[in-house]
Amino acid sequence: xxxxxxxxxxNLFHDRLRFVATxxxxxxxxxxxxxxxxxxxGFGRMVTTVIAHTSADLWVMRHGTKCFEDPxxxxxNKQTRVAATTGVAEAIPLVIGFxxxxxxxxxxxxxxxxxxxxxxxxxxxxxEGTVQALSTPGAVAVDRSYxxxxxxxxxxxxxxxxxxxxxxxxVTDGIRSFTTTPYVFSDLSQARAYIGIPSTMASYFLVKxxxxxxxxxxxxxxxxxxxxxxxxxxxEFRERSRSYWLFGTGAGTAxxxxxILGIIVGMVIVxxxxxxSTKDHLDEFATLRAMGSSNGYIYSVIIYQALLNAVxxxxxxxxxxxxxxxxxxSGALPVLITPMLILAILVLTVVMCIAAxxxxxxxxxxxxxxxxxxx
Amino acid sequence: MSDFIVEAKGVTKVLGRGAAQVHALKDINxxxxxxxxxxxxxxxxxGKTTLLSILGCILTPTSGTxxxxxxxxxxxxxxxxxxxxxxxxxxxxxxxxxxxxxxAAENIQLALDIRGAHGEDAxxxxxxxxxxxxxxxxxxxxxxxxxxxxxxxxxIARAIVSNPSAIFADEPTAVLDTRNGQAIMSILxxxxxxxxxxxxxxxxxxxxxxxxDRVIHIEDGRLVRHxxxxxxxxxxxxxxxxxxxx
Numbered sequence: 001x002x003x004x005x006x007x008x009x010x011n012l013f014h015d016r017l018r019f020v021a022t023x024x025x026x027x028x029x030x031x032x033x034x035x036x037x038x039x040x041x042g043f044g045r046m047v048t049t050v051i052a053h054t055s056a057d058l059w060v061m062r063h064g065t066k067c068f069e070d071p072x073x074x075x076x077n078k079q080t081r082v083a084a085t086t087g088v089a090e091a092i093p094l095v096i097g098f099x100x101x102x103x104x105x106x107x108x109x110x111x112x113x114x115x116x117x118x119x120x121x122x123x124x125x126x127x128e129g130t131v132q133a134l135s136t137p138g139a140v141a142v143d144r145s146y147x148x149x150x151x152x153x154x155x156x157x158x159x160x161x162x163x164x165x166x167x168x169x170x171v172t173d174g175i176r177s178f179t180t181t182p183y184v185f186s187d188l189s190q191a192r193a194y195i196g197i198p199s200t201m202a203s204y205f206l207v208k209x210x211x212x213x214x215x216x217x218x219x220x221x222x223x224x225x226x227x228x229x230x231x232x233x234x235x236e237f238r239e240r241s242r243s244y245w246l247f248g249t250g251a252g253t254a255x256x257x258x259x260i261l262g263i264i265v266g267m268v269i270v271x272x273x274x275x276x277s278t279k280d281h282l283d284e285f286a287t288l289r290a291m292g293s294s295n296g297y298i299y300s301v302i303i304y305q306a307l308l309n310a311v312x313x314x315x316x317x318x319x320x321x322x323x324x325x326x327x328x329x330s331g332a333l334p335v336l337i338t339p340m341l342i343l344a345i346l347v348l349t350v351v352m353c354i355a356a357x358x359x360x361x362x363x364x365x366x367x368x369x370x371x372x373x374x375x
Numbered sequence: 376m377s378d379f380i381v382e383a384k385g386v387t388k389v390l391g392r393g394a395a396q397v398h399a400l401k402d403i404n405x406x407x408x409x410x411x412x413x414x415x416x417x418x419x420x421x422g423k424t425t426l427l428s429i430l431g432c433i434l435t436p437t438s439g440t441x442x443x444x445x446x447x448x449x450x451x452x453x454x455x456x457x458x459x460x461x462x463x464x465x466x467x468x469x470x471x472x473x474x475x476x477x478x479a480a481e482n483i484q485l486a487l488d489i490r491g492a493h494g495e496d497a498x499x500x501x502x503x504x505x506x507x508x509x510x511x512x513x514x515x516x517x518x519x520x521x522x523x524x525x526x527x528x529x530x531i532a533r534a535i536v537s538n539p540s541a542i543f544a545d546e547p548t549a550v551l552d553t554r555n556g557q558a559i560m561s562i563l564x565x566x567x568x569x570x571x572x573x574x575x576x577x578x579x580x581x582x583x584x585x586x587x588d589r590v591i592h593i594e595d596g597r598l599v600r601h602x603x604x605x606x607x608x609x610x611x612x613x614x615x616x617x618x619x620x621x
Contacts, residue, residue: 003481003488010476287472290433291533292461293489294454369433369457372468373424373545 004297008304011281022273026313027320029266030349034321036259037345038335040252042328045336046178047245048238050114054121056206058219059237060091063228066248067241069112069179071097073201078226082205085221087213092117093188093202097195098181102160103151111150111161111184112177115191120206123185129155129170134187139169145330146182161194178245180332207231263352270309270356278302278360285364286371295365302360310353314346379406379442380463380540380573381430386439388425388596399425401596403439407541407575412567414584414604415577417593423577424545426593430575431466431543432459444540461490465534467544467563471526473518479529480505480514486533504532508562524555531562535572542566544576548583560586 001009012019045052051059051068060082062072082091094116101111114121122131123141133139140161142150152159157168161184175183184194192199209218215233222231232240246252278285285298321337328335388400399422407413407430417423428434429441432448433456441448444463448456460466465486473482483501487493492500505511508528518526527547534542544563548556560576564586567574576583584590587604 002493003477003485006481007474007477007485014476283472284474287468287474288485288489289457290431290460290466290468291486291489292457292459292464294457294461297489370428372466372472373428373433 004300005304008301009308011277011301012305012308015277015280018273018277022270022309023313023316025269025273026266026309026349026353027317029262029269029352030314030317030345031320031324032262032265033259033348034317034337034341034345035324035335036255036262037341038321038325038337039333040246040255040259041338041341042334042336043178043251043255044242044246046176046333048241049175050121050183051234051238051241053124054094054206054234055208056092056120056234057209057215058207058222059232059234060205060207060222060226061203061230061232061237063230065230065240067244068237069096071203073197073203074205074229076200076202078229079202079205081225082207082222085218085225087210087218087221088207089210089213090120090206090208092120092206092208094121094204094206095188095191095195095197095201096203097197099161099184099194099196101150101182101184102163104159105151107151109149110181112179112181113161113184113186113191113194115186115188115194116206118185118187120208123170123172123175123183125173125175126170127173129168131170133169134185136169137190138164138166139186139190140166141170141172141185142168142182143172143175145174145176150182162196164190164193166194174330176332176334178333263348266313266349267352267356270306270353271359274302274306274309274357274360275363277305278363282363282367283371286367286369289367290369290372298364298367299361302357302364303354306353306357307350310349313353314349317345317349318342378408380409380444381405381407381575382440382442383426383430383436384440386426386429386436386441388422388429388434389437390425399596400429400436403596403598405430405591405598407573409540409573410568410570411588412564412574412576412586412604413589413591414587415575415591415593416579416581416584418579421593422596423593425596427543427545427575427577431464431541432456461537463540465537465539465542467527467530467534467542467547469546469549471518471523471530473526473529473533475518478515478517479510479521479532482518482529483533483536486536490537492537500536501532504536505529507535508532522555523551524558527551527555527559528562531559531566535566538571540571540573542572542574544574546578547576548578548580553582556580556583 062074065072079091096114099111099113100108102108118134152168159166177183219231325335325337383403383405386403390397390399415423429436435448443459480501483504484497487497505514508531510528548559560583563574566572584604590602590604592600
């Protein structure tokens with residue numbers, strides 16, 4: 001180990017109380033940033049989860065549709081025009097909308113109904129029953145996590161939607177809505193009835209292209225023939241939904257503000273403790289300077305101390321972060337920590353700690369080696 | 376090219392400003408040769424430490440010139456002075472200034488580390504330096520586990536490990552008892568026997584002059600007296616006797 005790193009680590013661990021206080025500060029800060037950003041990612045994924053599980057090449061929607069849950073409707077007769085466009089293999093109508101689920105007790109709870117051909121968009125993570133069973137009249141798929149809310153216990157459980165009898169034919173695991181309103185999947189015609197959408201209307205058309213068709217070309221043609229509609233790729237629609245829910249509602253801004261607060265708290269704590277540690281070791285730094293050490297060597301000791309703080313704090317914070325991920329996995333809003341987020345937070349922590357070391361470095365710049373003779 | 380390791384000519388140093396201005400050094404002319412132990416004596420406030428700081432390239436003079444191994448300190452900025460110290464100077468401080476979190480061997484290695492020397496070579500040099508001061512067996516000890524005399528010996532080892540031309544010791548025996556003080560002076564005198572090293576020791580303890588080749592007295596910022604030390608006189612006697620025999 002280089003001696004400047006040895007000196008930095010010994011100085012760091014020498015004052016255990018200060019080391020513990022600094023580590024707690026960094027851990028608090030990093031966990032706060034990690035959870036806020038994890039919520040941001042988790043929220044972003046959750047609001048686009050249905051789009052992500054749809055195997056369409058293009059989405060056709062009413063002009064100005066803000067997000068997947070937008071209740072805007074298209075005229076169903078456009079389906080023919082879409083299907084007739086060169087390069088289009090299929091145009092599948094999709095209906096979505098809120099409705100009322102009537103429990104056997106008579107209580108009503110809101111649900112979000114999704115109805116399609118059960119091919120291009122079908123419920124995923126099916127743990128009981130089958131997707132094929134949803135073709136039977138009154139068959140629906142619900143998620144296990146909403147059993148209590150919906151008053152059901154599994155396959156065969158009965159209820160009503162808008163007065164129409166339904167029976168649970170498939171159970172999924174982990175399809176949760178950020179609105180906390182349970183998703184109910186069914187086939188297209190039944191979904192129309194549950195939501196109250198006439199057969200002349202649809203929420204979206206899911207477009208599948210013929211093999212070899214040029215996506216941009218098809219999109220251009222579709223857009224030209226449907227002036228009051230928009231044609232988006234799944235990635236664009238995901239981004240639009242994410243932007244709407246995260247920034248249109250202010251939720252993302254609040255999460256970012258929390259993360260920035262975490263960074264500020266972390267920087268202040270590290271800066272304060274590094275500065276006071278440097279002040280405590282001024283005699284040593286003056287001695288180093290008198291011995292002929294370059295300023296760079298002294299900075300390296302301080303920066304190594306900051307980096308050690310960063311790595312130790314980050315390591316502990318990541319463990320806590322993973323515990324939070326586990327804890328929220330089946331919650332209403334799971335925290336999502338991706339490898340990229342971990343890497344970004346590691347870089348952020350290191351930058352934060354080095355920036356915090358600047359105050360200590362500025363103090364050392366002014367050090368007078370004559371101190372070594374006078375103390 | 377001068378034969379001197381350190382040469383000061385017409386050095387004055389003014390500290391402070393306005394009413395608080397003090398002429399700490401006045402027209403100092405002094406040189407250090409290799410193979411010589413010079414003792415600088417004077418009362419408190421006489422300018423000893425200021426002179427040591429200027430000769431050791433920590434401060435620059437207000438006027439006059441200082442050359443260390445032929446290189447002038449005039450106009451040098453803080454980094455250039457630090458490089459001069461790195462290349463040519465070793466310091467021994469009154470309060471040792473060892474790093475409490477490093478072992479004796481690591482304290483010595485640190486002097487090499489700041490000079491860019493690392494690894495096994497640095498460890499070997501550190502062991503050699505400890506051996507020279509008789510503390511090879513204390514290599515793994517931390518400063519707080521060493522006596523004052525031992526700590527000062529480690530500090531001397533740290534000062535000589537990079538083989539500097541000029542070694543400056545500021546009151547190295549001030550906080551030691553007589554026996555330890557004598558031991559430290561003996562080590563410094565032994566180092567000064569090597570013509571590659573010139574040693575300047577600042578002290579107010581007249582008992583320490585017995586090992587000196589030269590004794591210089593400073594008062595009120597002026598050098599007032601130069602004397603040949605007992606060691607130099609002894610050297611001269613040996614040379615004279617040898618001359619008679621031949």
